[in-house]
Amino acid sequence: EDQVTQSPEALRLQEGESSSLNCSYTVSGLRGLFWYRQDPGKGPEFLFTLYSAGEEKEKERLKATLTKKESFLHITAPKPEDSATYLCAVQSSNYQLIWGAGTKLIIKP
Amino acid sequence: NAGVTQTPKFQVLKTGQSMTLQCAQDMNHNSMYWYRQDPGMGLRLIYYSASEGTTDKGEVPNGYNVSRLNKREFSLRLESAAPSQTSVYFCASSGVVNQPQHFGDGTRLSIL
Numbered sequence: 110e111d112q113v114t115q116s117p118e119a120l121r122l123q124e125g126e127s128s129s130l131n132c133s134y135t136v137s138g139l140r141g142l143f144w145y146r147q148d149p150g151k152g153p154e155f156l157f158t159l160y161s162a163g164e165e166k167e168k169e170r171l172k173a174t175l176t177k178k179e180s181f182l183h184i185t186a187p188k189p190e191d192s193a194t195y196l197c198a199v200q201s202s203n204y205q206l207i208w209g210a211g212t213k214l215i216i217k218p
Numbered sequence: 219n220a221g222v223t224q225t226p227k228f229q230v231l232k233t234g235q236s237m238t239l240q241c242a243q244d245m246n247h248n249s250m251y252w253y254r255q256d257p258g259m260g261l262r263l264i265y266y267s268a269s270e271g272t273t274d275k276g277e278v279p280n281g282y283n284v285s286r287l288n289k290r291e292f293s294l295r296l297e298s299a300a301p302s303q304t305s306v307y308f309c310a311s312s313g314v315v316n317q318p319q320h321f322g323d324g325t326r327l328s329i330l
Contacts, residue, residue, distance in 0.1 A: 113260065140316060152222070152308050152321030153261075196261070204315040205276065208260030 111136045111201050115209035122216050125186050130195055130212045133179040138202030142180050144173050145196040147211070153196055187216045220244050222322035224309050230328045231299045239294040239325050241309030249312045250292035251276075251319060252284060254305040261308065267292055268315050299329045 116131045134142070141160050145153035157166040159175040166173045170191060172183040182195055194213045198206040225240045243250065248269045253261040263276030265284040273284050281303060283295045292311075296303060306326050310319040 143318060150323070152310075152323045155318040155320060158318055198261075200316065205263060205266075206261075206319070208262075210258055210260050 111199070111207045113197060113199055113207050113209040115195075115197050115212050117212060118210070119213040120215070122184075122187055122214070124188060124216055124218050127183070127185045127187070129184070130182040130214070131179060132182070132197030132209055134197075134199045134207075135178075136199045136201045136207065140200040140202065140204065142175055143198045143200070143206065144180070144182055145198070147194045147196055156195075184214070187214075189216045189218050192216045222309055222311055222320055224307075224322035224325050226325060227323070228326045230330065231296075232330055233299060233301060235299050236295065236297050237299065238296075239307055239309075239327075240291070241293065241322060242291045243309075243311040243320075244290065245311060245313075245320065246289070247311035247313050247320075248289070249315050249317075249319075250286065251310040251312075252282075252292070252294045253308045253310065254278065254303075255308060255324070256305050264294065264307075301329045303327065304329045 113134045144156040147153045157173040162177045164175050170185050174181050192215050194211040196211045197209040222243045251266040252264040262278045267273045267286040270289045285293045306324045308324045310321045312319045
């Protein structure tokens with residue numbers, strides 16, 4: 110059964126304290142892995158797509174990496190405005206997305 | 219630059235009532251989707267439309283119907299609302315099915 114698990118469920122960091130969020134998956138025929146950011150009361154906002162193991166993508170303080178079993182979203186020197194819920198989704202062979210439950214990130218000034 | 223627009227933003231219904239959630243996108247996307255988001259769970263696909271004129275069931279279609287009215291608009295209908303359908307509903311669109319999806323800001327629906 111296709112499955113996506115994100116950890117931790119919640120993460121509290123001080124401003125400037127770097128860390129990583131994890132997305133582990135089992136899927137038949139991975140077509141792509143997507144990272145999104147969701148602010149309270151808003152829809153998910155697209156961040157990155159990764160297609161193959163070893164691929165990396167960067168945007169400002171965020172860097173996403175992919176292996177055959179998991180993806181990491183690394184956050185370097187985060188700021189309070191990085192506080193949000195980060196969602197991971199994998200696209201299986203039938204093109205449907207399977208979503209994780211998200212990691213709620215809180216950055217304290 | 220509206221992107222994906224959902225209406226209404228909030229709605230309260232009584233059990234057994236019906237309603238239609240509206241979604242429109244202005245990005246000339248071919249594919250559109252309806253999801254529900256419940257606390258502690260990932261987004262779950264209700265229905266999708268890979269292209270104008272086609273619709274298919276997702277993971278949780280029971281109790282819902284959809285209409286792809288034209289390329290821009292994709293509506294979700296609850297024929298007889300049940301408390302288990304209390305949720306936040308998101309509409310999304312993508313150029314084609316393997317491209318990133320872009321989301322509206324959701325409809326918060328409560329069924330009493």
